[in-house]
Amino acid sequence: MNFSFSRFNSVPGLLTGTAVVAAIVINQPASAKxxxxxxxxxxxxxxxxxxxxxxxxxxxGVIISRDGNTYTVLTANHVVKSANTEYSIRTSKNKTHNVISVQNLQRNDSDPDLAIVKFESTEEYPVAPISNSDNAGIGTGIYISGYPMSIENNNDREYxxxxxxxxxxxESKPQGYTMRYDAVTRRGMSGGPVFDVSGRVVGIHGQGDRDGVIKNESATGGEIEIKTGFNAAVPINTFKEVISQSGVQVAFQEDNSQAENVEAxxxxxxxxxxxxxxxxxxxVNTIIERVIPRFW
Structure with a gap:
């Protein structure tokens, strides 16, 4: 597969002739949280x-891997598809880091809408575990996490x-969007993670039905799109398949145990x-460290 890599892909030795994917498997009960x-x-x-x-x-996007001070973020390709644009990462600690590498995993319009970006930081951030998205069937409860665009049309994008x-x-949809759900999302949440009720990533959000437009009555005016219909994600198993063929080295935490069948x-x-x-x-650092074990 011939994947495209932007000019920001400056990490030496990142591409190899064969895929090197290291999965750290977590064998813990997948009880609902x-x-x-x-x-x-x-x-x-x-x-x-x-x-x-x-x-x-x-x-x-969502942090799925760490190697020293380098973090790997999984997102939707359409979020970082422009090769002539600079991107930055804003974390939950309100720290901004320049993106040092973009790997566009989508080679054409029908391929899965996925990309990975990297940033460097001496700050410590946990890594989200991923799971077997085949277990996330109809009726499964999920949570969508992300930073939508501000209604006031400013840079203040709240979580x-x-x-x-x-x-x-x-079974098949363009760009790999084969996981659909009913959840309220807004533009700007594309690339954000879909979590199951056990706190594992099962998909990457990126599409939403447009049910209406809400008029912004602030001084700046404008409109904001509200997606309240059926939205869609690329299942995380699709990412596993794509990354195994891409030649990109990613070490992620994987917990494939079945989640409980409960509502979010x-x-x-x-x-x-x-x-x-x-x-x-x-x-709540001590709680976070208990929920997400460190592997570095």
Whole structure:
């Protein structure tokens, strides 16, 4: 497969003739967690991806690997597809890091809409575990994590954490979007992770039905698109298949045990805001480290 690599792909020795994929398998019970417990994983591992063209062009992503001070973020390809654009990562700690490498894993419009980007930081961030998305069938409860565009049309993109349920698993869809669910999302959440009720990544969000447009009544005016219909993600197993053929070395944490068949629960906006502040500030570091073991 001939994958395209942008001019930001400057990590030496990244490409090899054959794929080198290291999976760290976690053998732990996949018991259902509360929304707050899943958020403890989602908040510090979900990042905001900013585009130098402006605040209306960004997206989201999730940290899936760490090698020393280099972090790997999985996102949707359409978030970072421009080879002539500079990107940066904004983390839950409100730290901004330049993207040093972009690997576009989508070679044409029908291929899975996936990409990985890298950034360097001396800050410590946890890595989100991934799971077997084939186990995430119709009726499975899920959570969407990301940074939607601001209603006020400014750079203040606040973290959002919404719940849903998988409604269908089509066998084939363009760009790999074969996981559909009912969840409220907004533009800017593309590339963000879809978590199961056990706090493992099972998909990368990237598409949403457009049910309507809400008029922004702030002084700046404008409109914002609200996606309240059926949205879609690329299953994480698709990423595993793509990465195994790409020649890109990624060591990720994998927990393939079956999640409990329970519904996700929707926290209030106040709860999400409080969790995002507390978890980003490291208030519950000991809990985070227990939920997400360190492998570095």
């Amino acid at each position: 509360t929304a707050k417990e899943v958020a403890q994983i989602a908040v510090p591992t979900t990042v905001r991806i900013d585009n130098s063209l402006g605040s209306n062009y960004g997206g989201s 959002e954490f919404t719940k849903g349920q998988i409604t269908s698993r089509p 629960t929707q926290p209030t906006k106040a709860e999400v805001r409080s969790w995002a502040q507390d978890f980003a500030a490291g208030v």
